[in-house]
Amino acid sequence: MTLTEAERQASRQRHDEQTQLDVSRTLRAYQRDWFAHLRQEVFETGRPYVIGGALVPHEIFEALDLPFITDVWYSGLVAARRQSAYYSDFLTAQGFHAGLSRYGALTLAVLLDEANPDKPWGGLPKPALVVTGLGDRGADVLADFSGALRIPLEMPVVDPPYPAWWEMSRWQWEDLDQTYRIDVMLEQFRELVAAAEQIAGQKLDVDRLREIVDRVNQQEEYFDEVRAIIATSEKLPARLGEVMSQTMGIQWHRGTEWALNQARAFRDEVKDRAEQRLWVCPNEQYRLMYVGAGLWQNLDFFTEFEERYGAVFVRSNYLSIASDGYLRYGTRDPLRCLASRYCAMSEQMHIPGLGGAWAVWEARRHRVDGGLSLGGWWGQRMVNIALEEADIPVLEFPVDPVDANTWDDAKFRKLVGDFIEQRLAPARARRERA
Amino acid sequence: MAALRHAYTARLDLVRAPRRTGPGLIGVVDNTIPVELILACGRVPILIAADAGRPTPNADRYMEEVISPETKSLFEHACLGDYEFLDLLIVSRAHAHLYYYLKEVYRLGRGPRFPALHMYDLMQSQREAVRAYNWGRTEALIDRLERLSAEEITEGRLRWAIARTNQQRAVQRRLLDLRWAGHLSGVNALQAIGAAYFMSPDAYIPALETYLAEMRPDEALRDRPRLLVVTSVPLGGTHVHAALEAAGALVVAEDDWWGSRAPGADVPLAESPKEAILRKYWLDTASAGVYPAEAREAWLRQHALRPDVDGVVFYVPPSDRQLGWDYPRLKKWLDDSEKPSLLVREDATDPAGESAIRGATERFIATLPRRNSR
DSSP states (O other): OOHHHHHEEEEEEEEHHHOOHHHHHHHHHHHHHHHHHHEEEEEOOOOOEEEOSSSOHHHHHHHHTEEEHHHHOOOOOHHHTOHHHHHHHHHHTTTOOOSSSSSHHHHHHHHHHOOOOOOGOOOOOOSSSEETTTTTHHHHHHHHHOOOOEEEOOOOSSSOTTTTTTTTTTTTTTHOOOOOHHHHHHHHHHHHHHHHHHHHHSOOOHHHHHHHHHHHHHHHHHHHHHHHHHHHHHSSSSSSHHHHHHHHHHHHHSSSSHHHHHHHHHHHHHHHHHHHTTOSSSSEEEEEEEEEEEOOOTTTTTTTHHHHHHHEEEEEEHHHHHHTTOOOOOSSHHHHHHHHHHHHHTTHHTTTTTTHHHHHHHHTTOOOEEEEESSTTTTHHHHHHHHHHTTOOOOOOOOSSSSSGOOOOOOOOHHHHIIIIIIIIIHHHHHHHH | HHHHHHHHTTTHHHHHHTTTTTSSSSEESSSTHHHHHHTTOOOOEEEOOOTTOOOOOHHHHHHOTTTTTHHHHHHHHHHHTTTTTTTTTEEEOOOHHHHHHHHHHHHHHHHOOOEEEEOOOOOBOGGGGGGGHHHHHHHHHHHHHHHTTSSSSOHHHHHHHHHHHHHHHHHHHHHHHHHHHSSSSSSHHHHHHHHGSSSSSHHHHHHHHHHHHHHHOGGTTTOOOOEEEESSOOSSSHHHHHHHHHHEEEEEEEESSTTTTOOOOOOOOHHHHOHHHHHHHOOOOOOOTTSHHHHHHHHHHHHHTTTTTEEEEEOOTTTSSSHHHHHHHHHHHHHHHHHHEEEEEETTTSSSHHHHHHHHHHHHTTTTTTTTGG
């Protein structure tokens, strides 16, 4: 069931009361205006826009003045609006069985559900171009339905996997990602550029693309600073739900002046809070990390554990990958830089060996007591094993990041409570003794 | 048929016999690895196949639910040392997850009985953008095989190997013709075709030729409703066909490399053999990774509307993560073409699932016009 307007207002009010960062409010206002503007331009002037996956070089579209929407982040909005169960059921009713991933597909559902006007930011117009991974058959459906051009991207297999990849990714990416693998991504990007140029009605200006890639690097550096502040401050200065939303909201618009300014303001505010010792939970006892996806469908769920146990979430993939995965210095050939970034983007968090090494490094850096691992992604067990073997307990949380049909409030409260009492406390005592 | 059935059911047991003599064996995980290159380096290719329904305790420790049962089964076998006798195991792009898990567990020192591995990352999308990459990966595989055998894979050796596999394809296509004529059951056809993955061409070709020569049409099959199977998982066993045929149907074809899609077209001998082999495995191989959909579904669209196909069965067990997105569109196409279809979501390797599939099929074929009345 989707929420009534009154329930939604109440939820919004609760959310506003818990909001601690000013940048959360400015982000929300910007997103709403940006979306209204997009809808107006697409519907009234026929301006083309792009829907794509998160693992797509948005910078190319930015350089061509093509608006871009990321399917999984829009799905996140649907989930945050508590409409994921409705749209998941809608897809099932259309013949797409419940075993198919809903993570990015709620965007498809919003498009297909033409009769229902109750959608995040008024719903989506039909895109002109759909760009996601080649195995994403839901995107094929979306492109067919919209009459859009479809460009798939295929990542080469990482062979051999190098566990400490984040040590090489910023400067030594040609070695890390291997020339032949970067070459095949580059060839696909050239195909993508040709399609995007056709839709945009203009040629790609490589100098402009380089400026955008450099601006993105600056933005990711601000994120890197935020991560360092969170990792090294005495206690947590900003609630993770807000940090995640801020990170992804800015990433959505990366390459723009607005995104760079917003990232700077984000860094400034978190830094200021840390300097003023404004902690999320003054009684902080346990520091937790998300392993894998965040709980987008219920970002406020863990707030109550702050009061009950002094437990805070300090780390998610979203902020950390922003610097370790996105940053690529040496932008003389900006398209090649991007090709390197997407050779293994996200895969490095999943591939056995790579995902585990990064999670353990991140956990130690953030002084984490335990992890929470949402189900449904490949490589999860190996990451969890790596953490457990480093004496960092992990709770496997059997819930879909966005599909509210998988939520059971009482069960999950007990699960988390038991985990803190029975696993975190003894492990921490053990570490302190050592 | 006995020799073929034995090879199909015994699988690796056939070649793993102690004190076995003869050329070395190289394992392949599916149909996207060019066996001609293996034959040309003096080795015999052998498929490693999943064991549906068997427990996988080692895999369950390292792998999560989203990993396919097939991958878990293959990993389990590797952990048990079942592939230790192979000179090399070549893993395909479709099995990249298997490769990554094997590499890491080996790195951790927990897979001491794993065979040597090689990743052959052939991208199946039919786009110019991936040609150079695919060519490079094929060259890298040739290089690995040459180092293994300490012999050059010459053009002459490749031509010999291509001739041998083309001969095998020709005999398999004769078998497929007899299937369309209703001479043999789908279960027998799967076994006769699938045996090729566990035998050398020298043993397989004469065995299949003998089977075809001795085959007499099975009269009991003549009036059965004829079904074509579309599957979301490779049909490494006969469970689905057994359930459908126990319900009174005859499976005449399946969109799967374990059956009707096994031979495809010949590898042309007129051009450069390396180029011809690459083109065959890149552009004429049944695989879920083929893109675009028009290419992936070309065979289905060519055969499903044949008048001698009475219905189409979509086998989409719970492990499916892809075909489900195509199903509504394909069903609509069949509906618009007035071709009846049935969707089955149960797992045929599970006895309860097999029973449910049989029941659903009985009800489905009862709705079809009688074959002898057409």
